[in-house]
Amino acid sequence: MVNPEIQGKRYPRTPAYQVGREKVREFARAVFSSKESFDLDYALSLGHKDLVVPPTFPVVIQEQSLKLVLEDPESQIDFSRVVHGDQRFKFERPIVAGDVLTSELNVASVKSLGGNHMVSFETEIFDEGNQLVCTAFSTLVVRGA
């Protein structure tokens, strides 16, 4: 069950999240990265300011925005019935350790399909200078009872 009225709803900006260098290494190990996200000298030699995050790292920021939706009584989403349908990240620039990021989510669509509900979100991720660095697109499938 999802309240179709949340389509188009915009959720508030999340608190600042500082991308820590050791967090990048921890995440990189968990997704079986090779040296790009561990080796600082290597990252610097490529001209980056610090370690570059793996491409799926922005899910950590997206999660902060999604939490607002799941906690919103108006959304009526039963988390125990939620399955991840799809995910996409579109980068404006690479995210590096040291970045301070915030995000803002809007509910792009709510659809019903064969007893299930599909909710699609667009989460914009901004840096400290309020420049867009990444847009995360995510669809959750809420299985019908």
Add this chain to the structure above:
Amino acid sequence: MPNFSELSVGDVVASKTFDLTRDSLVRYAGASGDFNPIHYRDDIAQSVGLPGVLAHGMLTMGLAVQPLIDWVQDSARVLDYGVRFTKPVVVPASGVATLTVTATIAQLDEESNKARVDLTCSFEENNVLGKAQVWVQL
């Protein structure tokens, strides 16, 4: 660094197998902050009608792009990456779930030196990611 002019659509540029264990799932839960117990508790996974403890979809998505990153040698070259989650990956309490990833050139944009690379990620002969497409700057 791959040489753009030597690439053709259909080239397989990277492939690798990954053995997932329960340890892999616990490690990913900690690193990502996704502590949904269906990713480490058999009893809870069964109680919600799942065939067993599942790998996080985002873990599968995260590792599937790594062979491609090894090829381009810089994760900053990934401009856009999207997938659909089509099948669950069941990870046994002991033993491994083996995923096989292949990255194939699907489109080349000569003006901007960008390539679309399509990924397959198979588990027990099923492709667990649908429409897994990555745009990379070469």
